Amino acid sequence: MEITVMKNIFGANAEKAGELRALLKDKKVLMVNLIGSPGAGKTTILEKTIEELNKKYKVAVIEGDVATDRDARRLQKYEIPITLINTDGACHLEALSIEQSLNGFDLDSLDMIFIENVGNLVCPAEFDIGEHAKIAIISVTEGDDKPAKYPLLFRESEAVILNKTDLEQYTNFNRASFMEDVKNLNASIPLFEMSCTKGPNLAPWIQWLEKRLQSL
Amino acid sequence: MEITVMKNIFGANAEKAGELRALLKDKKVLMVNLIGSPGAGKTTILEKTIEELNKKYKVAVIEGDVATDRDARRLQKYEIPITLINTDGACHLEALSIEQSLNGFDLDSLDMIFIENVGNLVCPAEFDIGEHAKIAIISVTEGDDKPAKYPLLFRESEAVILNKTDLEQYTNFNRASFMEDVKNLNASIPLFEMSCTKGPNLAPWIQWLEKRLQSL
Numbered sequence: 001m002e003i004t005v006m007k008n009i010f011g012a013n014a015e016k017a018g019e020l021r022a023l024l025k026d027k028k029v030l031m032v033n034l035i036g037s038p039g040a041g042k043t044t045i046l047e048k049t050i051e052e053l054n055k056k057y058k059v060a061v062i063e064g065d066v067a068t069d070r071d072a073r074r075l076q077k078y079e080i081p082i083t084l085i086n087t088d089g090a091c092h093l094e095a096l097s098i099e100q101s102l103n104g105f106d107l108d109s110l111d112m113i114f115i116e117n118v119g120n121l122v123c124p125a126e127f128d129i130g131e132h133a134k135i136a137i138i139s140v141t142e143g144d145d146k147p148a149k150y151p152l153l154f155r156e157s158e159a160v161i162l163n164k165t166d167l168e169q170y171t172n173f174n175r176a177s178f179m180e181d182v183k184n185l186n187a188s189i190p191l192f193e194m195s196c197t198k199g200p201n202l203a204p205w206i207q208w209l210e211k212r213l214q215s216l
Numbered sequence: 217m218e219i220t221v222m223k224n225i226f227g228a229n230a231e232k233a234g235e236l237r238a239l240l241k242d243k244k245v246l247m248v249n250l251i252g253s254p255g256a257g258k259t260t261i262l263e264k265t266i267e268e269l270n271k272k273y274k275v276a277v278i279e280g281d282v283a284t285d286r287d288a289r290r291l292q293k294y295e296i297p298i299t300l301i302n303t304d305g306a307c308h309l310e311a312l313s314i315e316q317s318l319n320g321f322d323l324d325s326l327d328m329i330f331i332e333n334v335g336n337l338v339c340p341a342e343f344d345i346g347e348h349a350k351i352a353i354i355s356v357t358e359g360d361d362k363p364a365k366y367p368l369l370f371r372e373s374e375a376v377i378l379n380k381t382d383l384e385q386y387t388n389f390n391r392a393s394f395m396e397d398v399k400n401l402n403a404s405i406p407l408f409e410m411s412c413t414k415g416p417n418l419a420p421w422i423q424w425l426e427k428r429l430q431s432l
Contacts, residue, residue, distance in 0.1 A: 039355075067364070067366070068365050070365065089338070090338075091338035091339050119365070119366075120337070121336070122335075126305070141255060141357035141383065143254075149287075150254060166386070167387075197387075
């Protein structure tokens with residue numbers, strides 16, 4: 001019985017996710033799902049990305065957090081549409097709550113929607129929430145073994161952002177080992193290096209987003 | 217129906233956890249559940265802790281990982297009993313798999329068992345797995361806002377380890393804000409600062425473990 005129920009939940013979620021993805025494609029709105037550990041730098045990357053994209057595109061954000069509105073408040077300064085989903089303990093977002101968030105946006109006026117998922121490398125990777133692309137965000141201070149230890153996220157993602165590279169010199173992060181594990185899981189996945197506090201080097205990431213939007 | 221099933225799962229898990237805790241108390245074996253984000257330094261703290269405790273105590277380890285045996289292999293050099301639980305995608309450990317691991321140990325010969333839970337601040341905090349104490353492990357590179365954003369773990373834990381303090385000078389980690397949030401959630405919780413790569417300052421943590429063992 002337990003397995004049946006889980007299948008029903010996954011099935012209903014996947015069906016809803018497919019509907020949302022089709023709707024957004026029709027509206028020419030790219031939806032990107034940012035997934036990373038607590039403290040990997042998701043909100044800071046989002047801040048830098050919005051600052052750059054705001055010059056040319058209409059962007060909205062769906063913030064997923066277990067508790068508090070801290071991340072959503074950090075983004076208020078950009079005066080863009082933001083929806084906060086407090087999961088109240090749940091470890092990931094699901095398509096149904098994304099649908100409710102989308103209902104609050106004027107999709108005809110938007111170009112891109114960024115979802116900041118709950119800080120967690122495991123559960124968010126398992127759920128299709130209607131995004132066009134999952135992005136794995138990892139910081140060098142987490143260690144080079146994370147792709148091998150959390151393989152599903154790196155298989156499911158369309159790009160990897162390696163963040164906090166300014167701290168790499170103070171750690172034992174093994175770049176070669178990290179790259180080998182990533183490529184073993186997802187051979188052609190692009191990797192964007194960033195150091196958000198020192199100078200983010202955003203251009204390749206922004207170009208990738210623009211290309212992905214055009215491909216819808 | 218879904219809620220009923222979840223309650224059954226939680227109920228069966230909690231019952232089993234209670235049995236395990238009573239068994240271990242009877243055997244005078246302290247079981248500690250280490251919980252932290254991917255890359256917070258759980259395995260390194262475990263290495264340093266085992267090196268210190270091995271002088272005086274018989275220690276065993278239960279390693280929980282989504283995939284790979286990398287952490288378990290890192291601990292093989294200590295020639296202590298180690299059980300690896302590969303959760304195969306699941307985001308936390310449960311009492312039933314802990315029971316199977318305990319069946320593989322000679323409890324009469326042991327003083328302490330350390331469980332390294334799956335790297336995740338959300339789900340492991342929700343599950344009683346028969347431990348006597350949950351320990352929250354957090355590194356300064358994750359940012360000072362983690363207690364407020366993942367409150368359950370800090371409420372459920374008996375101690376906090378703040379790791380990677382050697383990197384604090386390169387980050388914008390706000391110690392005062394971090395401490396305030398921790399104390400708001402759990403007023404009297406002890407906090408142990410560590411820098412495992414530079415010199416771990418283990419003594420207060422080891423003393424706490426010894427005292428906790430004596431209190432069983």
